Amino acid sequence: MSQPYHALQQLLNRIDADATPAGVHGLWCGRMAAGDQAQDNDWWSYTQRFAGSVNAIEENLQAAFKAVYGYAEAALTQDNMSFQPWLPEDAVECSLRVAALADWCRGFVEGLTSVLGSGLSSCSADVQEILQDLVDIGEVDPEVDGDEQDERELLELTEFVKVAALNVLQELTAAKKNAASEKKTLH
Numbered sequence: 001m002s003q004p005y006h007a008l009q010q011l012l013n014r015i016d017a018d019a020t021p022a023g024v025h026g027l028w029c030g031r032m033a034a035g036d037q038a039q040d041n042d043w044w045s046y047t048q049r050f051a052g053s054v055n056a057i058e059e060n061l062q063a064a065f066k067a068v069y070g071y072a073e074a075a076l077t078q079d080n081m082s083f084q085p086w087l088p089e090d091a092v093e094c095s096l097r098v099a100a101l102a103d104w105c106r107g108f109v110e111g112l113t114s115v116l117g118s119g120l121s122s123c124s125a126d127v128q129e130i131l132q133d134l135v136d137i138g139e140v141d142p143e144v145d146g147d148e149q150d151e152r153e154l155l156e157l158t159e160f161v162k163v164a165a166l167n168v169l170q171e172l173t174a175a176k177k178n179a180a181s182e183k184k185t186l187h
Contacts, residue, residue: 004075005086008068014061018052019107025086026104028072030111033169035176038069046114050107076169085161094146098154101161106138108165127171130164137161 008021017024027050028043036043044062047069048054057065075083085104088097109131113120120131137157144150 004068004071005088008086011061011065011068012051015048015051015053015055015057019050020100020103022085022087022100023103023107024051025072026107026109027111027114028069028107029076029085029165029169030108030113031115032073032076032111033108033165033172034112034115035172036111036115038066038073043069050110076165081162081166083162083166085158085165087158094150094154095142095144098140098144098150099142101154101158102138102140102142105134105161109134109138112168123175124171127168130168134161134164 005021005025008024012019012021012024019027024047027047031043031046038044044065047065048057072086085101087100087104090097112131116123120128123131144154
């Protein structure tokens with residue numbers, strides 16, 4: 001889990017980004033869950049704006065970001081439960097991992113919003129509730145003691161976020177397929 005996090009951290013450092021790897025991964029996952037794909041939109045310019053980097057980026061560096069994005073996309077869309085929000089490894093101080101999980105949630109909600117915009121209001125009640133939960137987690141106070149109970153709660157919260165993201169992806173994918181099916185039926 002930590003290897004893609006560190007790869008993304010190194011790339012973000014090279015562009016002097018203000019965003020964390022967790023936040024960018026959350027952004028990408030939110031945009032992917034909303035139906036965004038790297039080949040048909042401005043995922044890169046949105047990533048760059050989110051990261052706070054306004055300078056032109058070398059092509060090879062952009063290609064490296066795209067490769068990491070592809071890895072994130074594959075992990076999210078596989079049919080197994082191997083998907084995980086990218087967070088610092090377990091050896092990192094608990095409060096920093098809590099802050100990273102909050103960043104991931106804020107990024108995910110931002111990603112969904114950036115693609116769906118006002119269309120979010122037409123999502124199901126389940127998706128609306130999940131989004132509110134993710135907004136709430138994004139506002140959590142990261143200052144924790146890091147004792148056994150904090151570690152257990154972080155693990156449970158991370159698992160909740162993972163399942164929430166997969167549920168949003170599944171529901172939005174199903175809604176998109178249904179809409180496409182209805183459109184074909186009408187013609």
